[in-house]
Amino acid sequence: MSYIYLYPKWIRLWHLFNGLLFIILIITGVSMQYTDKEDNILLFGFARAVKWHNVAAILLTLNYIFFVTGNIVTKNFRFYKIEKKNFLADLMAQFRYYSVGMFKGEKHPFPVTEKRKFNPLQKFTYFLAMYISMPMLIISGAGLMFPEITINRFFGVSGLILTDLLHVTMGFLLSVFMLIHIYTCTLGSTPGSLFRSMLSGYHESEEN
Amino acid sequence: MRASPFRLPACLLLLFPAISFGAFNAVAGKEKGPADDTSTYRSPFYEDNERCFSCHGQKTYSYMNVNLGKQVRAMMFQERIIHRDEFYLSNHKSFSCTDCHSSDYNKFPHPGELRMEQNFNCIDCHGGDDKFSKFNFETIESEYQQSVHYKLEGEGFSCWKCHDPHTYRINIRDSRNIGEAILYDNNICLDCHSDYDRFQLLSDKKEINILKTHSWLPNQGAHFKSVRCLECHTRVNDTVLVAHLVRPKEMAVSGCNECHSKNSLLMSSLYKFKSKEQRKDGFINGIIMNESYVIGANRNEYLNLLSFIIFLGVAGVIGIHVLFRIIKKRQ
Numbered sequence: 001m002s003y004i005y006l007y008p009k010w011i012r013l014w015h016l017f018n019g020l021l022f023i024i025l026i027i028t029g030v031s032m033q034y035t036d037k038e039d040n041i042l043l044f045g046f047a048r049a050v051k052w053h054n055v056a057a058i059l060l061t062l063n064y065i066f067f068v069t070g071n072i073v074t075k076n077f078r079f080y081k082i083e084k085k086n087f088l089a090d091l092m093a094q095f096r097y098y099s100v101g102m103f104k105g106e107k108h109p110f111p112v113t114e115k116r117k118f119n120p121l122q123k124f125t126y127f128l129a130m131y132i133s134m135p136m137l138i139i140s141g142a143g144l145m146f147p148e149i150t151i152n153r154f155f156g157v158s159g160l161i162l163t164d165l166l167h168v169t170m171g172f173l174l175s176v177f178m179l180i181h182i183y184t185c186t187l188g189s190t191p192g193s194l195f196r197s198m199l200s201g202y203h204e205s206e207e208n
Numbered sequence: 209m210r211a212s213p214f215r216l217p218a219c220l221l222l223l224f225p226a227i228s229f230g231a232f233n234a235v236a237g238k239e240k241g242p243a244d245d246t247s248t249y250r251s252p253f254y255e256d257n258e259r260c261f262s263c264h265g266q267k268t269y270s271y272m273n274v275n276l277g278k279q280v281r282a283m284m285f286q287e288r289i290i291h292r293d294e295f296y297l298s299n300h301k302s303f304s305c306t307d308c309h310s311s312d313y314n315k316f317p318h319p320g321e322l323r324m325e326q327n328f329n330c331i332d333c334h335g336g337d338d339k340f341s342k343f344n345f346e347t348i349e350s351e352y353q354q355s356v357h358y359k360l361e362g363e364g365f366s367c368w369k370c371h372d373p374h375t376y377r378i379n380i381r382d383s384r385n386i387g388e389a390i391l392y393d394n395n396i397c398l399d400c401h402s403d404y405d406r407f408q409l410l411s412d413k414k415e416i417n418i419l420k421t422h423s424w425l426p427n428q429g430a431h432f433k434s435v436r437c438l439e440c441h442t443r444v445n446d447t448v449l450v451a452h453l454v455r456p457k458e459m460a461v462s463g464c465n466e467c468h469s470k471n472s473l474l475m476s477s478l479y480k481f482k483s484k485e486q487r488k489d490g491f492i493n494g495i496i497m498n499e500s501y502v503i504g505a506n507r508n509e510y511l512n513l514l515s516f517i518i519f520l521g522v523a524g525v526i527g528i529h530v531l532f533r534i535i536k537k538r539q
Contacts, residue, residue: 035504036469046464046504050426098529103536144503147430160501165511172515176522183526 001189003202006117011076012198014067019178021060026175028053033168054145061138067130079117080127090120098187112203129177133170140167249296253304257295259314260305265292271316294375308373330367344448351445351452360410369410370396386478390436397437424462439467439477446476468504475505 031049071077093109110119143150143163151159188194193204263269270281312319334345357365379389400406407416425431440461442451466473472493493505
């Protein structure tokens with residue numbers, strides 16, 4: 001077993017807060033969308049849901065700014081850089097490994113190294129999640145938190161509806177991403193190894 | 209490569225800049241509302257009424273003072289000014305002034321005792337008349353008598369405090385622009401509740417401050433713009449078109465879920481007249497979305513189903529993956 005220090009303290013802290021805040025946002029967001037006059041023990045009341053959603057959203061935004069700044073300052077951004085060369089082939093190779101190869105005992109096509117923290121599929125989905133979906137989620141959320149800055153009507157449709165649809169769609173896609181992300185984190189050398197990595201900072205690998 | 213993972217974010221990205229910023233406000237067409245009504249109505253009593261409007265239709269009037277033997281110009285008392293344009297747009301536009309006021313007003317100077325003239329109330333004309341039965345004025349009267357306003361009748365409160373017979377227009381029912389209808393209706397309340405001079409005619413309270421008393425309301429401006437005071441301050445009654453039972457402030461709706469829910473209160477109040485027209489694009493309470501958007505009340509059944517299917521699909525794929533991993537481990 002080899003250990004590579006891949007996750008510095010600032011990334012682990014950001015990741016921990018990001019995960020916790022996102023869980024709060026999912027629960028309160030679903031509560032706002034589905035709360036009814038009758039109480040439901042699985043959901044927050046609307047007023048409480050709005051309050052906690054807003055607080056968590058502001059903290060998530062600050063955490064996101066911290067993440068982007070950290071990526072620029074520490075050059076962590078390079079790990080997200082998608083290689084154009086063989087992009088699709090690499091993506092498919094990784095997908096094939098998860099769906100077939102790993103069950104046949106094949107070797108990981110893109111083992112983790114100091115220079116390659118993420119495999120092509122991770123790079124692609126993390127890029128979409130963190131640099132496309134998150135900004136859209138945050139800015140559309142600001143439009144809902146401050147409805148006075150949102151346009152009233154856009155080609156005859158309420159600007160709030162479109163902003164909310166965008167917000168809910170991004171929130172849903174990121175929730176699905178989170179579910180898949182948590183599951184793929186069990187695909188390390190042992191089911192718990194990647195979770196341990198995010199606490200210790202060291203990536204555990206059977207391959208040398 | 210499958211295109212879908214790219215296509216959706218790309219479309220949303222293209223749409224996004226147009227959504228959250230005000231730059232495209234100019235694109236939206238201005239809707240026509242009651243205030244734009246350019247009615248050319250000609251009253252059969254126009255000439256008769258003009259005798260009154262020649263003085264009461266503007267800020268100043270003139271008359272021959274026979275004692276002084278000269279023409280005198282004077283200011284009209286603000287409360288006695290009736291604007292012609294507003295009158296001829298009002299529900300009572302076909303009336304002659306003397307239908308409701310004494311014909312003795314034709315004399316000038318007006319006899320002093322006319323100041324004590326008894327005013328009609330709505331029910332005096334609208335009650336017990338088949339022509340108005342669908343409006344259920346008797347129930348409105350009964351609701352009014354149970355409302356907090358009725359307690360002030362001894363102090364001078366009457367139908368006219370809210371429904372000025374010279375200018376009142378049926379609004380929400382015929383409105384093509386809910387925003388303007390909300391503004392019109394809320395201004396009726398604010399006439400007294402934001403004007404201390406008028407308010408103190410009926411109350412000994414030392415202060416009125418609507419913004420302060422509603423400071424608990426999130427996005428106060430958006431709420432004031434999107435709903436009428438009536439939505440929270442009256443008890444909904446299906447037998448009348450507009451609820452008139454104004455309840456004490458302690459009993460006002462303060463639970464967000466009352467409106468922000470599938471069974472939104474707004475559907476039986478503000479959108480009562482429009483709720484019969486059903487939209488068929490999958491949105492619950494979709495009629496609200498013609499004018500506004502209420503989180504929690506406007507859910508899209510198709511999107512809900514789609515998201516549920518996607519979520520189940522992902523969970524299913526994960527489940528199968530786990531199963532294969534378990535099988536592989538046992539081998």
